[in-house]
Amino acid sequence: MSKSKMTEEIIKKNESVSRVFWRFAIPSVAAMLINGLYQIIDGIFVGHYVGYAGLAGINMAWPIIATVMGFGILIGMGAGSLLSMFRGERQFQKAALVLQTSIGLTIVFSLISMPIVAIWGKELLILQGAMGDSLLHGNDYLKVFIYSAPAAIASAVIPMLVRNDNSPKIATTLTIIGAVLNIVLDYLYIGVLAQGLQGAAIATAWSQSVVILLGIIYFLSHHAEIRLTRLAFDMKKAIRICHLGASSMVMFAYFSFVIALHNRLLMEYGSEVHVGAFAIIGYIATMYYLFAEGIASGMQPPISYDFGEQRYHRIKGTLMLALKVVLISGIITVALLVVFPEFFIRWFSDSTELIATAVAGMRLHLCALFLDGVLFLASVYFMAVGKAGKAMFVSIGNMVVQLPFLFFVPQWLGVDGVWLAVPMSNVVLTLVVVPMLWKDLTILMSKKVVINDATTVTTS
Secondary structure, three states, X not given: OOHHHHOOOOOOOOOOHHHHHHHHHHHHHHHHHHHHXXXXXXXXXXXXXXXXXHHHHHHHHHHHHXXXXXXXXXXXXXXXHHHHHHHHOOOHHHHHHHHHHHHHHHHHHHHHHHHHHHHHHHHHHHHOOOOHHHHHHHHHHHHHHHHHHHHHHHHHHHHHHHHHOOOHHHHHHHHHHHHHHHHHHHHHHHHHOOOHHHHHHHHHHHHHHXXXXXXXXXXXXXXXXXXXXXXXXXXXXXXHHHHHHHHHHHHHHHHHHHHHHHHHHHHHHOOHHHHHHHHHHHHHHHHHHHHHHHHHHHHHHHHHHHHHHOOHHHHHHHHHHHHHHHHHHHHHHHHHHHHOHHHHHOOOOOOHHHHHHHHHHHHHHOOXXXXXXXXXXXXXXXXXXXXHHHHHHHHHXXXXXXXXXXXXXXXXXXXXXXXXXXXXXXHHHHHHHHHHHHHHHHHHHOOEEEOOOOOEEEOO
């Protein structure tokens, strides 16, 4: 790698905050949304070809799948943050070691995940209330996932590392290739070969494997700024990666836990139809979640880079812009879902009973959807500036706050209480996190900030 290539800045001194933000956010959002098509396309094919029992089965398998994918998010976000920080500090050898260590961590977590799914997968489905057809379908998916767990982890890691290597467009392209291939293979395995959820799992595994292969080729090529020239593992870097990425993994674990608990409660207070409706609501909400996560993920590289460069004045501008985007987009999304619910639900099913159940549930469950975007941003911001403890607080708080609502509210309101537990807990947690975020930002802005190479000022 040439010296000029190694010392190239990903963010120029005179480049505006908004321009840098959108340069990273647009590819990141596109990658997240396209990557979300893996699950959404599965849901569309399963809903139309298998029915609500298939939707219930895949929704009960999803907490297990998401927990395993959380290892990939942990590595990708943690290593990505370190890569950007070291690039900002011009420590390129350390950045290369982070890349090498992240590959080793991917292998380690893959070896841990496979026996866990094999031994406890079916029991975890039963724990969620799965029975009959929903248990059969969910177990069909997990039988394939036992062997494809490494692909699920690595396919989450690779695009994030490529993006933080100053190649967001290539990262997006990799994700697009995987998503398009998944659509084609879903049609083949589910629509043509009628292999149900087992076919959906096979289609996803092949698609993810192609993304991994292309990503590795990228890091071996001259297009990569931090090239993968050898394999090495640094325990200190591994611990730092896990420390920084832990909050993102906990967020994924939180989603897995909440989905699993909802499945259990919906089976207790309702039926498989309610779990199928919850699956549809989840697929629809996923589009906003992924958009907000894409904004947060796109916000991370410039914030981490500016933090390494000590250009603190830019960090506030980036965060405020990201907050405006997720709030406005979230409010618009909620309005559309309330006014036109059937339009979105019919993508997944034509069943009158399922549509009616999903409409009622969606209007309650997603009424505070935009607050999830705020919580995403808060967690990623703290991680991006190296405050893993606060990032973890937001992620764990998101899980802990929901428990009393999920325990008590359904006892009072039945199925409606299950739908309302999440928005109610989001309101409470937001009232805690927003002041914490503002206080941290105020302290950061009171430090010395670099305006250019020659000038330093102190803000108050």
